Amino acid sequence: MTTHTAYRLTTRTKAGTITGLVALALIALGFALPAFVSRSTIQDLFFILTMLALAQLWNLLAGYGGLVSVGQQAFVGIGAYAMFAAVILLGWNPVVAILAGGVAALLLAIPTAFFAFRLQGAYFAIGTWVIAEVTRLLVAQWKALGGGTGTSLPREATGNIMGVDLVRALFGVREAAARDILAYWLALVLAVAITGGIYWLLRNRLGLALAALRDNIDAAQSVGVDAVRLKWAVFMLAAAATGLVGGLVFMQTARISPGAAFAVTDWTAYVIFIVVIGGIGTIEGPIVGVIVFFLLRSALADYGSWYLLTLGLIAIAVMLFAPKGLWGLVSARTGLHLFPVRRRLSGPKIQGGT
Amino acid sequence: MILSLDSVSKSFGALKVADGVTFAVEKGEALGIIGPNGAGKSTLFNLITGNLLSSGGRITFEGRDVTRLPAMERVRMGVGRSFQIPQPFEGLTVFENLLTAATFGRGGREADMVEDCARILDETELLRKANAVAGSLSLLDRKRLELARAMATGPELLLLDEIAGGLTEAECTALVATIRGIHAQGTTIIWIEHVLHALTSVVERLLVLDFGRVIGIGAPDEIMASKEVREIYLGLEV
Numbered sequence: 001m002t003t004h005t006a007y008r009l010t011t012r013t014k015a016g017t018i019t020g021l022v023a024l025a026l027i028a029l030g031f032a033l034p035a036f037v038s039r040s041t042i043q044d045l046f047f048i049l050t051m052l053a054l055a056q057l058w059n060l061l062a063g064y065g066g067l068v069s070v071g072q073q074a075f076v077g078i079g080a081y082a083m084f085a086a087v088i089l090l091g092w093n094p095v096v097a098i099l100a101g102g103v104a105a106l107l108l109a110i111p112t113a114f115f116a117f118r119l120q121g122a123y124f125a126i127g128t129w130v131i132a133e134v135t136r137l138l139v140a141q142w143k144a145l146g147g148g149t150g151t152s153l154p155r156e157a158t159g160n161i162m163g164v165d166l167v168r169a170l171f172g173v174r175e176a177a178a179r180d181i182l183a184y185w186l187a188l189v190l191a192v193a194i195t196g197g198i199y200w201l202l203r204n205r206l207g208l209a210l211a212a213l214r215d216n217i218d219a220a221q222s223v224g225v226d227a228v229r230l231k232w233a234v235f236m237l238a239a240a241a242t243g244l245v246g247g248l249v250f251m252q253t254a255r256i257s258p259g260a261a262f263a264v265t266d267w268t269a270y271v272i273f274i275v276v277i278g279g280i281g282t283i284e285g286p287i288v289g290v291i292v293f294f295l296l297r298s299a300l301a302d303y304g305s306w307y308l309l310t311l312g313l314i315a316i317a318v319m320l321f322a323p324k325g326l327w328g329l330v331s332a333r334t335g336l337h338l339f340p341v342r343r344r345l346s347g348p349k350i351q352g353g354t
Numbered sequence: 355m356i357l358s359l360d361s362v363s364k365s366f367g368a369l370k371v372a373d374g375v376t377f378a379v380e381k382g383e384a385l386g387i388i389g390p391n392g393a394g395k396s397t398l399f400n401l402i403t404g405n406l407l408s409s410g411g412r413i414t415f416e417g418r419d420v421t422r423l424p425a426m427e428r429v430r431m432g433v434g435r436s437f438q439i440p441q442p443f444e445g446l447t448v449f450e451n452l453l454t455a456a457t458f459g460r461g462g463r464e465a466d467m468v469e470d471c472a473r474i475l476d477e478t479e480l481l482r483k484a485n486a487v488a489g490s491l492s493l494l495d496r497k498r499l500e501l502a503r504a505m506a507t508g509p510e511l512l513l514l515d516e517i518a519g520g521l522t523e524a525e526c527t528a529l530v531a532t533i534r535g536i537h538a539q540g541t542t543i544i545w546i547e548h549v550l551h552a553l554t555s556v557v558e559r560l561l562v563l564d565f566g567r568v569i570g571i572g573a574p575d576e577i578m579a580s581k582e583v584r585e586i587y588l589g590l591e592v
Contacts, residue, residue: 007472009453009465205464208446208454215443222403222437223507224429224458281445343464345449345484347472 007347011203011340019338030188034171034181042177042184046252048294049187053194053245054267055274055286057238060198062272063281064210065234066217068121070268071128072242074112074135075105077262079243080250081139087157089144094153095162095186098247105243106236108135113235117228129264136262150257158254183252190248194241199283202341210234214281265308273311277318279325283339288327356381356511356542357402362411364394364401364566371397372408373566379511384543386553386574389563390586395546396438398563399513402544403435404428416510429459434509436500438516438546444489448480448499451488452506459507471506478502478532494525501529505536512536514545518552526552562586 034042054072061067079101086097116127140148159175167178201207212220213227221227246267250256260266270293278289296314300307322329331337358378364371371394379385389395400406402413404425413421420428429435443451452474456467475481478498483491488499497517504512514533518526530552537543537556547553554560560577562569564586570577577583 007468009468205457208450208464209458211446211450212443212454212458215445216441218405219437219441219443219503220454221425222405222429222435223455223503224426224461225454226426226458342447342485343450343453344447345468345472345475349476349481350484351482351486 007345010344010346011342013337013340015336015338016340027188027192031185034167034184039173039177039180042180044294046180046184046187048290049184049191050245050249051270051274051293052286052290053187053191054242054271055278055290056191056194056198056283057242057245058268058271059275059280059282059286060201060234061238063275063285064202064214065231065238066214067231067235068125069116069128070125070264070272071112071116071130071132072238072271073262073264073267074108074128074132075239075242076246076249076267077132077139077258078108078135079105079246080256080261081142081145082243083247083251084145084151084153084256087153088151093160093162094157094251095182098186098244098251101247102240102244105246106240108243109236109239112239113232117231117235132262132264136258139262140258146257148258150255150260152256153251153254161251179254180252183248186248190241190245195283195287199339199341202283202339206230207341208343270311273315275325276315277325279327279331281324282327282331284327284331284337285325288330289325292326355379356383356416357544358414359402360412360414362398362401362408362413364397364406364408371566372401375411375563375566375568377561377568377571379542379544381510382540382542383559384537384545384557386557386560387544387546387563388548388550388553388560389569393563394566395563396515397566399435399515399544399546402513403433426458429507429509430461432508432510433513434459434504434507434511435513436497436504436515436517438519440493440496440500442488442491442496442499442503445487447485447487448491448495448502449475449484451499451503455503455506456508459509467506474502474505477535478505479528494521494529497521497529498532501532501536509541511542511544514543514547516546516548518547518549530555 058072061069082104083097083101086092086100087094112128112131116124116131119127145151158179161179161182163182164175164178167181168175171181209225209230212225213230217227250261274289274293275286277292279285296311300310318325355378359375362372362375375398387395397406401408404423408421412419415431415433443454449471452471453464453467456471457464472481475484478501480495480498480502483495491499501517518529521529526549534556545553545557554574557574559572560574561571562577562583569586570580570583
């Protein structure tokens, strides 16, 4: 029997292929960059990459899973503390200890989801925040890690981070600078893996289920999408990866306190700002958003609380006038998608597809 | 017998929206459901699909007790539905709406569903707009999409909730022809509709619902001739 298939499904576009090639070139450049730029540039890029990773994860939760969490700082914080605990109490190498951060965040996500998933919408958001605060208060009781005032990574641990010697030999820099470069590389790996992983997920059949869930949960269940399991999976995944980012961020600063590790402004408010101004529900949005956020932060660094006020006003303006964010404006005007996820049907009788 | 309901009840507080509903549908049959607004027709659908769980009674589908099964498992068994108010996945294209329904409703790879989705789109006259975003569709096309998406789940039993409502005469005629085609291919249909001539041109039996109770079930002309039905449903003084 010969079957003639007249209809084809395509997701590949020219823009997508170009994006892929440019992304590969940028990643290669990113790895080589420490040879050419100053230590402060590397620190800035570390900040941008970690915020990008967090923004992509929050976007996965809110923009695709419909889970508007205001409690992601719980996973950053627990990830950071688990990393410190593994180094200080178990004597692990800090780079390996980052993995403990991911595991700890995953474990915390299970009871969090159990309670928070009983709540909907704004109640879910508040619920996650409450859980994050409770976690912060509990961790502040942990005397071995400095209690409420926090602690630093011991000298012998920071002086002995896996790979630092190699970086020193490679670039001929001091130990502190070498540690920054190593952290930057790890941030690059995480940001690329998270962005790439989410993109892969969206092009997978789960991407359709997530989009269906986002648009209409009743209809999604009525076509066979297991909404509950999907929400759990997305929440667990985002939490574990957020924990890894938390571990990495505090490996770089080498100092931790409950206030810093569980800061709702740093790890959730800024992250939401990035996703909202960039464009929620797209891969491009957080990338655009993090660049805009970094520029604003640099420009307004000397203005104290005006900085936060300005961010707030910009967020309100974007929500009112460009609810799909800056990238939404661009793609509406040009039809451009750098990370195409559309399944196009091509074949006879279809408009725009032969 | 593909579906049977045995004394199925559902209450919201003191309000009984389904009250001891008992009936059965044969494989390949088309059954119409009529009744005044608020009679509990859509609720009955939600009970059959699992979007609502019943407070009492038993629902059997293909010989299996599905009373406590959630919607997503029933659709995988072959219970497909359209919503009274179209609920497309607005951010997805027409084709992606069907692709989602096909891959999750039947379980399978996207690539294996393409041909079938294209065929259903052709049958429901949506093929031309396959790559249009669902949120941009007209009412008629949204209704067609409801039907097409339900078909994409590969249903043995198809539940249509006022799919002809709000359409012009010509649009209605076209949609009825499509539904008749689906029925002719052997799909069992239960159809709630206010547009009676559309309904009676397809279904073999009518069920009348009022205050969550079955008032009558039988051949359309017998049902429409019954004094009780005329009083309740048509509001006629006889």
